[in-house]
Amino acid sequence: MEPDVQDGxxxxxxxxxxxxxxxxxxxxxxxxxxxxxxxxLFLLNLLPELSTVPSALCPLNPPTRRTRALDVGAGIxxxxxxxxxxxxxxxVLLEPVDNxxxxxxSRGRASVSPPHPPPAGQHPWRGIADNxxxxxxxxxxxxxxxxxxxxxxxxxxxxxHTSIDTEEAVSGFDVVWCxxxxxxxxxxxxxxxxxxSHAALxxxxxxxxxxxxxxxxxxxxxxxxxxxxxxxxxxxxxDQAWKNVFKEAGLKLISEKVQEGLPxxxxxxxxxxxx
Numbered sequence: 001m002e003p004d005v006q007d008g009x010x011x012x013x014x015x016x017x018x019x020x021x022x023x024x025x026x027x028x029x030x031x032x033x034x035x036x037x038x039x040x041l042f043l044l045n046l047l048p049e050l051s052t053v054p055s056a057l058c059p060l061n062p063p064t065r066r067t068r069a070l071d072v073g074a075g076i077x078x079x080x081x082x083x084x085x086x087x088x089x090x091x092v093l094l095e096p097v098d099n100x101x102x103x104x105x106s107r108g109r110a111s112v113s114p115p116h117p118p119p120a121g122q123h124p125w126r127g128i129a130d131n132x133x134x135x136x137x138x139x140x141x142x143x144x145x146x147x148x149x150x151x152x153x154x155x156x157x158x159x160x161h162t163s164i165d166t167e168e169a170v171s172g173f174d175v176v177w178c179x180x181x182x183x184x185x186x187x188x189x190x191x192x193x194x195x196x197s198h199a200a201l202x203x204x205x206x207x208x209x210x211x212x213x214x215x216x217x218x219x220x221x222x223x224x225x226x227x228x229x230x231x232x233x234x235x236x237x238x239d240q241a242w243k244n245v246f247k248e249a250g251l252k253l254i255s256e257k258v259q260e261g262l263p264x265x266x267x268x269x270x271x272x273x274x275x
Contacts, residue, residue: 002186005143007233009096017103022075026263034261035269036082039212042257042271043087043175046208050087066090066161068202070147070173073181077104077125080135084177085126090134090161092150092173096141101156108135108159127160134160143189147176147200172202179212183234187245194249194274201275209251209274212259214267215239236267246274 019027026032044051050067066089071080074093084091095101111128127133138145140153151171176197182190194209201207216236219225224241228234237245246253251274259269 001228001230003184003228003235004233005141005184008184009141011232012097013099017076017099019076019078022078022100026266029263031262032078032082035259036079038257038259038261039079039083039177039179039210039271040086042255042273043083043210046255046273047175047206052087067174068092068172069175069177070094070150070197070200071177072142072145072147073178073184074104075100077107077135079177079179080104081107081123081125084175085128085133085135088133088174089127090136092136092138094138094140094142094145094150094153096139098139101137101139105137105157108137109157112159131161134158134162142181142185142193145193145196147173147197150200173200174202174207176200176209177212178210180214182211182213183229183236184232186235187248190245191249194246194251198249198251198275205275207275208254211242211246211272211274212269213237213242215242215270216267239270242270242272246272251275 015021019032023031068090069084069088070092071084072094074080074095077093080091080093093104095104107122108125108128111125114124114129136158137156138150138153139156145153185193197209214236216225216227216238218238218240222240224244225238226241227236229236253272254275255273257271259271262269
């Protein structure tokens with residue numbers, strides 16, 4: 001069976017717009033912190049120029065241009081807040097589920113003038129209150145979204161840095177970040193989305209697409225395996241299944257790493273960097 005867009009949306013619309021809701025009940029444990037740290041380290045290993053802390057390997061130099069990331073299937077903005085705004089100047093956030101994107105908007109807008117104290121479990125989004133960074137909020141599905149033409153998608157709002165116009169703020173990406181959402185695409189839709197994402201990268205040979213997703217086991221003979229979940233109409237792919245789709249999309253695998261430190265009983269989670 002293949003994922004059905006509406007069935008997937010129907011499932012997620014029943015989940016609360018909270019960390020527990022988007023993380024399957026694991027929002028209150030160590031998972032969000034460990035996951036975010038692993039993601040930032042993975043990016044910094046590949047793009048050390050994003051570092052905001054000087055080191056012997058990467059002296060801290062003022063950036064010559066603003067950097068931009070795309071966060072797809074972004075839920076309530078967890079990855080935007082805890083990973084991408086730590087490293088990038090501007091983030092474009094895409095989410096199709098209405099209660100999730102509305103919660104992301106609420107959290108982002110609260111960062112413009114942070115409440116004192118912030119709501120329990122929340123913190124101001126980095127760089128928003130001082131207007132040094134920006135987040136643009138889009139509503140749409142991955143099947144219909146073209147990262148090379150994000151301004152064709154419904155733009156709900158833009159917060160933070162305002163010295164560039166909205167169309168410029170969503171044009172071209174240094175990193176396209178895809179996490180825990182690509183299982184809602186069939187292989188053909190996924191390959192097409194990855195090709196569109198590649199066309200939206202700002203710097204060929206340097207910009208990246210990052211996929212961070214659950215893995216099931218390959219077949220005993222090493223062949224690809226996919227498991228269909230009827231509850232949320234999604235696929236869990238094995239390592240070889242992911243690599244087959246990357247090859248179909250014409251992408252080169254630059255780096256791969258298993259996320260360590262997650263709670264027991266979960267699928268293995270792996271990060272793939274592609275260009």
